[in-house]
Amino acid sequence: MSTQKLPRRDFLKLAGLALAGTALSCSGLGYVATRVPDTVTPELTFGEEIPMTQRILVTYATRAGSTAEIAASIGETLAARGFSVDVTPVKDQPALDGYAAVILGSPIRMGNWLPDMVRYVEAHQTALNTLPTALFTVHMLNTEDDETSRDARRGYLKAVRPLLPDAENVYFQGVMDFSRLSLLDRFISRMVKAVESDQRDWDAIQSWAEAISIS
Numbered sequence: 001m002s003t004q005k006l007p008r009r010d011f012l013k014l015a016g017l018a019l020a021g022t023a024l025s026c027s028g029l030g031y032v033a034t035r036v037p038d039t040v041t042p043e044l045t046f047g048e049e050i051p052m053t054q055r056i057l058v059t060y061a062t063r064a065g066s067t068a069e070i071a072a073s074i075g076e077t078l079a080a081r082g083f084s085v086d087v088t089p090v091k092d093q094p095a096l097d098g099y100a101a102v103i104l105g106s107p108i109r110m111g112n113w114l115p116d117m118v119r120y121v122e123a124h125q126t127a128l129n130t131l132p133t134a135l136f137t138v139h140m141l142n143t144e145d146d147e148t149s150r151d152a153r154r155g156y157l158k159a160v161r162p163l164l165p166d167a168e169n170v171y172f173q174g175v176m177d178f179s180r181l182s183l184l185d186r187f188i189s190r191m192v193k194a195v196e197s198d199q200r201d202w203d204a205i206q207s208w209a210e211a212i213s214i215s
Contacts, residue, residue: 041068041089046079054100056214058087061106061117066175067138070205071105074136077209090120101132101214104167107174108139108156118159125163132214135160135169140199143173170208173199 041062047053056078060071068089075087088094096102104121106113121128135157142152153171154161161169175198 041065041091042072042087043089043092044072044075044087045085046075046087047082047084053082053084054214055084055086055098056101056103057094057096057099058085058103058105059090059094059120060087060104061090061114061120063107063109063114064175064177066177066200067105067107070136070138070172070174070200071103073202073205074103074105074209077206078214081210083214090117093120096124096127096131099131101134102128103134103136103212104128104160105136105138108137108141111152111155112159113137113156121160121163128164129166133164133167134212135164135167136208137169137171138174139171140174140176143199168212172205173201175200 056075058071058075058078060067062068071087075085078085083100086094086099090104104117106117112118137153137156139153139156142149156171157169161167176196177198
């Protein structure tokens, strides 16, 4: 894979951001700067009224709530296919007993899935590899259909792909909403000139949930 040299201005900007983050972390403002506004992490069940149906677990990690909303849409779509679906935040450590399939989702932070989801996969690797398992990743960068972007997207899964080599995976664009971010994340986003936008393609999300193989 080729490497690209950063222009001096971008290098200095990134270096300044790193120093600012370190300074905040070492000061009394560290907690305040990194604290994320309260995020809703719903636990939902769809299709429970359908008797004797297969149960599917959709468990998600989230930092600002966007991934939770995508997980809910996936659960609702699967229920329309006739499944009973539990949509549960991974922080609740859902057990896998009784599920016919599992879908795991996480946003990207610092180029990786969130640590709580990675730890969940590590803890349940054996069971997950005995079930139909799929992964969805929510991101805002590397969205183009070129080799550089595809390479970067594959890198997002470097912590979990070796643990679940046969799992189907998909990438969805997410949301940039400064009101959902910590003070430090807002500062960094504005420094790199990020633009607030909701790039989620609900048709693509629902189409994937309609087509995914459960058996």
